[in-house]
Amino acid sequence: MLFLAAATARGEDVSVTFSRPDRPPVSLRAEEHDGRTYLCVNDAVTALDGSMTFDDETRSYEVKLKGRSAVFGLDAALAVVDTKLVSLGAPVRGRGALAWAEPEFFQKVVGPMAGLSLSWDRATRTLSVRRGETAEITVEPSVADLGETTKVVLRFSQAPSYAVEKAADQVVLHVPNARLVMQPQEKPFESARIARLVVRGGDITIVFRGKDLVPNVYALGAPPRLVVDVAKGGSSAPSGALPQVPAPGQPPASRTKTIVLDPGHGGVEEGAKGPGGLLEKDATLALTKTIQEVLQRRGYHVVMTRLSDATVGLDDRAAQANAAKADVFISIHCNASRAATAHGTEVYYLSLDASDRAAALLAESENATPALTPETAEKNAAVRDLDLILWDLAQNQHLSASARLAEIVQADFNRLLGITTRGVKQAPFRVLVGVNAPAVLVEVAFITNPDEEIRIGSDEFRRQTAETLAGSLDTYFRTADSVAPVPYAPKALGKS
Ligand SMILES: [Zn+2]
Numbered sequence: 001m002l003f004l005a006a007a008t009a010r011g012e013d014v015s016v017t018f019s020r021p022d023r024p025p026v027s028l029r030a031e032e033h034d035g036r037t038y039l040c041v042n043d044a045v046t047a048l049d050g051s052m053t054f055d056d057e058t059r060s061y062e063v064k065l066k067g068r069s070a071v072f073g074l075d076a077a078l079a080v081v082d083t084k085l086v087s088l089g090a091p092v093r094g095r096g097a098l099a100w101a102e103p104e105f106f107q108k109v110v111g112p113m114a115g116l117s118l119s120w121d122r123a124t125r126t127l128s129v130r131r132g133e134t135a136e137i138t139v140e141p142s143v144a145d146l147g148e149t150t151k152v153v154l155r156f157s158q159a160p161s162y163a164v165e166k167a168a169d170q171v172v173l174h175v176p177n178a179r180l181v182m183q184p185q186e187k188p189f190e191s192a193r194i195a196r197l198v199v200r201g202g203d204i205t206i207v208f209r210g211k212d213l214v215p216n217v218y219a220l221g222a223p224p225r226l227v228v229d230v231a232k233g234g235s236s237a238p239s240g241a242l243p244q245v246p247a248p249g250q251p252p253a254s255r256t257k258t259i260v261l262d263p264g265h266g267g268v269e270e271g272a273k274g275p276g277g278l279l280e281k282d283a284t285l286a287l288t289k290t291i292q293e294v295l296q297r298r299g300y301h302v303v304m305t306r307l308s309d310a311t312v313g314l315d316d317r318a319a320q321a322n323a324a325k326a327d328v329f330i331s332i333h334c335n336a337s338r339a340a341t342a343h344g345t346e347v348y349y350l351s352l353d354a355s356d357r358a359a360a361l362l363a364e365s366e367n368a369t370p371a372l373t374p375e376t377a378e379k380n381a382a383v384r385d386l387d388l389i390l391w392d393l394a395q396n397q398h399l400s401a402s403a404r405l406a407e408i409v410q411a412d413f414n415r416l417l418g419i420t421t422r423g424v425k426q427a428p429f430r431v432l433v434g435v436n437a438p439a440v441l442v443e444v445a446f447i448t449n450p451d452e453e454i455r456i457g458s459d460e461f462r463r464q465t466a467e468t469l470a471g472s473l474d475t476y477f478r479t480a481d482s483v484a485p486v487p488y489a490p491k492a493l494g495k496s
Pocket residue numbers: 264265271272280333334366
């Protein structure tokens with residue numbers, strides 16, 4: 001609790017000037033601690049017309065600014081901006097609803113959210129908006145109607161910083177210091193929800209059909225993209241979900257829970273292959289679709305990271321989960337073993353250290369990315385290193401919940417299969433690293449075992465697996481809502 005005391009101690013009061021070219025300068029509260037200046041985040045957010053809230057239970061702050069959001073806590077040197085993890089030099093300091101952060105926080109989090117580039121001058125204690133040079137960025141849009149949602153994907157020649165401005169019948173994405181190029185400048189679309197897209201200067205305007213549509217904007221990397229999911233507002237009910245049918249015994253929980261299902265592999269990445277030729281990527285997709293149906297029938301809101309045989313990057317899967325504000329993330333895979341007799345279900349959650357050698361090998365094969373150009377491979381390696389630094393920041397805060405979910409799922413599958421020996425394992429699965437929610441990876445069966453390969457392809461297996469997983473989630477949420485969250489203690493999680 002030493003840390004808590006340090007975090008709440010008052011420093012020496014000073015004042016900082018926030019200077020902008022378009023408005024008169026304002027003064028921000030600030031404190032000095034050990035020669036370092038901490039600026040009041042609340043003051044800066046207010047000056048930029050944003051809002052900020054503090055959640056006492058999770059001791060975390062949420063900033064809303066220009067249609068974007070950032071979440072950060074007091075314990076980790078990390079902020080989650082929309083879907084992206086941003087690493088900081090030090091955690092913010094908090095005193096109740098007030099948060100105090102070093103200038104770096106404003107340069108990496110607050111500025112980019114507002115579409116501003118900020119500079120800090122220590123001598124004059126001035127935070128100022130920098131006028132940047134104009135970059136030429138090309139935009140390639142595509143629009144697809146997917147059931148109740150329309151997805152607008154904007155592909156950029158370089159990663160843009162952006163701010164979002166929502167209106168009743170359109171959304172405008174402001175890309176500062178950029179000249180955006182799209183040919184032609186205005187494109188009409190046949191979509192059910194999107195009428196047209198207009199690019200002018202540094203602005204992209206997406207014009208809706210109708211006034212009751214709500215956009216959700218998030219970024220994906222490699223290649224740099226912004227995704228705008230447009231759906232009807234007002235109802236949080238899952239698309240296509242039947243009226244909520246309580247599970248036997250108790251219903252899940254009061255609020256509709258969002259489950260992100262991740263069918264492992266896809267596209268050029270086939271995953272493991274059975275002796276009879278069944279591909280893991282096909283098996284996981286078919287199985288996950290059945291799980292989706294069963295969960296929706298039970299009243300869960302389900303988001304899938306892929307709906308077809310598509311190649312989806314591991315980071316994009318995590319980004320989609322974060323964009324959907326997942327309550328739980330489940331990645332579905334089929335196991336592989338040199339021993340043809342290996343069988344049963346294995347449930348994993350994240351650890352940098354594998355719980356045994358087999359788990360380490362499995363993680364290595366699941367983390368493998370398909371045929372990459374040397375350039376992408378290099379970029380991916382860099383991202384992986386970053387992830388390994390960030391892992392204990394994003395997934396770490398959910399590890400005790402992930403472990404609890406994994407235990408429930410493993411126990412339910414052991415009961416289904418009449419197995420007592422399989423226990424939950426830990427391994428460094430990259431797909432789980434960036435997920436800002438309780439997350440597990442389930443290896444449902446061994447595709448390399450001829451008997452299990454046949455079972456995996458059967459309707460009965462899909463139905464049983466889906467019902468079992470749904471039961472596990474019911475149990476998880478039922479107990480999660482009644483049990484106080486237990487702070488994760490890294491030391492307690494040794495190798496098992
Ligand atoms: Zn797999």
